[in-house]
Amino acid sequence: MSLLELEDVKLEINGKEILKGITANLDKGKVYAFVGPNGAGKSTLAYTIMGLEGYRDIEGDIIFEGESIKKLGIDERARRGITLAWQEPARYEGLTVAKFILAAARRKSPDVARDALLAVGLEPEEYINRALDKSLSGGERKKIELASILAMEAKLVILDEPDSGIDVASLQNIFDAIKFMKERGATILLITHSPFVLRQAEYAFLMCSGMVVEEGKMEDIVPYFEGKCLPCRHKNMPDVGRGKDGC
Amino acid sequence: MLGGVKMDVDLAKMAEIDEALKDEETAHIMIDRNRVISRRDVKGLVIETHEREDGVDVRLRVLKGSVIKKPIHMCFGITHEKTMQRINMEIEIEDGAEASFLSHCILPKSGARHEMEAAIYIGENAKYSYEEKHIHAFDAKVEVVSKAKVKVGKKGVFKTDFELIKGRVGILEIDYEAEGDEKSIIEMTTRVSGREDDIIKVRETGYLKGEAAKGALATRIAVRHRARAEIYNKMVATAAYARGHVDCKEIIQDEGEAMAVPVVEVRHPKAHVTHEAAIGSVDKKQLETLMARGLSEDEAVELIIEGMLGA
Numbered sequence: 240m241s242l243l244e245l246e247d248v249k250l251e252i253n254g255k256e257i258l259k260g261i262t263a264n265l266d267k268g269k270v271y272a273f274v275g276p277n278g279a280g281k282s283t284l285a286y287t288i289m290g291l292e293g294y295r296d297i298e299g300d301i302i303f304e305g306e307s308i309k310k311l312g313i314d315e316r317a318r319r320g321i322t323l324a325w326q327e328p329a330r331y332e333g334l335t336v337a338k339f340i341l342a343a344a345r346r347k348s349p350d351v352a353r354d355a356l357l358a359v360g361l362e363p364e365e366y367i368n369r370a371l372d373k374s375l376s377g378g379e380r381k382k383i384e385l386a387s388i389l390a391m392e393a394k395l396v397i398l399d400e401p402d403s404g405i406d407v408a409s410l411q412n413i414f415d416a417i418k419f420m421k422e423r424g425a426t427i428l429l430i431t432h433s434p435f436v437l438r439q440a441e442y443a444f445l446m447c448s449g450m451v452v453e454e455g456k457m458e459d460i461v462p463y464f465e466g467k468c469l470p471c472r473h474k475n476m477p478d479v480g481r482g483k484d485g486c
Numbered sequence: 487m488l489g490g491v492k493m494d495v496d497l498a499k500m501a502e503i504d505e506a507l508k509d510e511e512t513a514h515i516m517i518d519r520n521r522v523i524s525r526r527d528v529k530g531l532v533i534e535t536h537e538r539e540d541g542v543d544v545r546l547r548v549l550k551g552s553v554i555k556k557p558i559h560m561c562f563g564i565t566h567e568k569t570m571q572r573i574n575m576e577i578e579i580e581d582g583a584e585a586s587f588l589s590h591c592i593l594p595k596s597g598a599r600h601e602m603e604a605a606i607y608i609g610e611n612a613k614y615s616y617e618e619k620h621i622h623a624f625d626a627k628v629e630v631v632s633k634a635k636v637k638v639g640k641k642g643v644f645k646t647d648f649e650l651i652k653g654r655v656g657i658l659e660i661d662y663e664a665e666g667d668e669k670s671i672i673e674m675t676t677r678v679s680g681r682e683d684d685i686i687k688v689r690e691t692g693y694l695k696g697e698a699a700k701g702a703l704a705t706r707i708a709v710r711h712r713a714r715a716e717i718y719n720k721m722v723a724t725a726a727y728a729r730g731h732v733d734c735k736e737i738i739q740d741e742g743e744a745m746a747v748p749v750v751e752v753r754h755p756k757a758h759v760t761h762e763a764a765i766g767s768v769d770k771k772q773l774e775t776l777m778a779r780g781l782s783e784d785e786a787v788e789l790i791i792e793g794m795l796g797a
């Protein structure tokens with residue numbers, strides 16, 4: 240049985256069809272990627288799986304561990320083991336890093352926050368009592384968000400553009416954390432338009448214009464992204480994201 | 487302990503300061519309505535009290551150059567229903583002296599009214615920090631009126647932090663006004679969490695009169711249910727290189743209402759004052775992030791507000 244099954248998922252926002260029938264199966268303990276140019280609908284798909292407000296009224300179905308979750312709220316999906324890291328993490332006024340991580344943690348021991356910070360390459364002493372606010376850089380906030388996800392021990396971890404705002408050295412921390420979660424049996428869903436991130440996946444779905452236009456082993460999908468970012472010419476889809484900022 | 491007066495154990499317990507009160511090196515004064523029920527002086531600190539019908543006059547001096555190492559504990563309580571307490575306080579931190587205060591105001595009974603009127607003088611190079619925590623009942627409505635006029639001498643430091651996040655607010659009115667001389671520092675923080683039909687009125691004013699005086703007024707308010715908050719923060723800078731900042735954040739939930747009126751006044755071309763004010767519900771991304779970690783909406787809101795209030 241797959242961990243997650245997307246069955247012809249369609250979503251309209253403001254009368255515009257953004258997801259046009261996404262079908263995909265994700266198995267337990269594997270790393271997947273949804274890749275595609277800007278505007279392909281990748282973040283929308285992530286929000287739809289998480290069930291954010293405005294992303295719940297779908298056609299088709301989302302099956303998690305054999306049960307439909309499409310009627311469930313965010314927190315109910317999270318309690319079943321699904322979580323999401325946003326491309327741009329939230330800023331909190333005053334909430335400490337320790338409290339933030341512990342709120343997510345499955346085991347509530349104080350060591351959990353420390354271990355999670357270490358696992359994403361942050362020195363616990365330096366961060367644990369700091370406020371999760373604008374005094375932290377975007378990259379730091381992203382790692383802290385990832386730390387909270389590690390502590391949560393989720394079954395399906397969706398990471399939306401995990402490399403954005405992250406420097407090269409830190410990128411390795413993120414990749415290590417992905418490996419760490421996979422080793423503990425989690426399924427990782429990477430949302431990305433970066434070939435480097437794509438390379439972390441075992442299996443990838445190429446998205447274009449709200450549809451999956453290709454899927455296969457990572458090696459087979461990579462060529463579309465290796466520097467040249469081919470326009471989407473699959474299955475008679477219109478060109479999307481060609482050129483400059485397409486990738 | 488002075489004059490063998492028996493301590494009111496309840497007040498100390500509620501304030502969680504019973505250990506501190508036993509400490510020989512920690513000065514304290516504890517007042518239940520109009521009676522001083524316990525007190526300890528330390529070297530460099532002079533406390534004079536006068537009990538009146540409806541409260542106590544307290545005069546407190548930290549003598550020139552004296553540094554009081556451990557925070558001076560003050561505890562004001564009203565242990566009877568429908569009772570009023572008025573504290574007139576005069577505090578003087580003489581030149582070069584330093585003291586910090588930890589004050590608890592315990593109002594567990596309904597209909598209590600606590601009034602504080604303070605005059606505070608901070609000498610040259612003197613340092614004063616004052617932390618006031620209120621502990622009210624969850625099911626009782628009380629009134630608190632707290633007023634202070636503060637003068638801060640050259641290079642003096644005045645810091646105050648008012649916290650009312652445990653229990654119902656009832657009706658709260660704060661009016662603090664501080665003026666600072668050359669190179670002085672004024673920092674006022676107010677953190678209040680209102681619920682039911684609580685009413686919160688906060689007025690904080692800083693006058694930066696001396697050259698290079700610094701001032702910061704920060705207000706963090708949460709209002710839930712039908713609670714209302716009005717915040718008037720004002721910073722006036724009239725001297726060169728004076729720097730001021732006013733910062734007000736209010737989270738409203740349910741039918742709560744909040745108003746912020748920041749006033750920034752600069753009367754010297756080399757002075758600079760900034761302000762920011764934000765009122766609104768809990769930020770959606772903050773909320774959804776916590777919910778995506780498994781917290782219910784209520785738990786997430788609670789945590790976000792707690793964080794903002796620095797609880």
Ligand SMILES: Nc1ncnc2c1ncn2[C@@H]1O[C@H](COP(=O)(O)OP(=O)(O)O)[C@@H](O)[C@H]1O
Nearest residue numbers: 252253257275276277278279280281282283284
């Ligand atoms: N709230 C919204 N309202 C209207 N259009 C939206 C909204 N969110 C996304 N879109 C549109 O949906 C498409 C997919 O967006 P998105 O999922 O963010 O793409 P990606 O993450 O692949 O870059 C884009 O054309 C975008 O403009």
Ligand SMILES: [Mg+2]
Nearest residue numbers: 281282283326
């Ligand atoms: Mg996106």
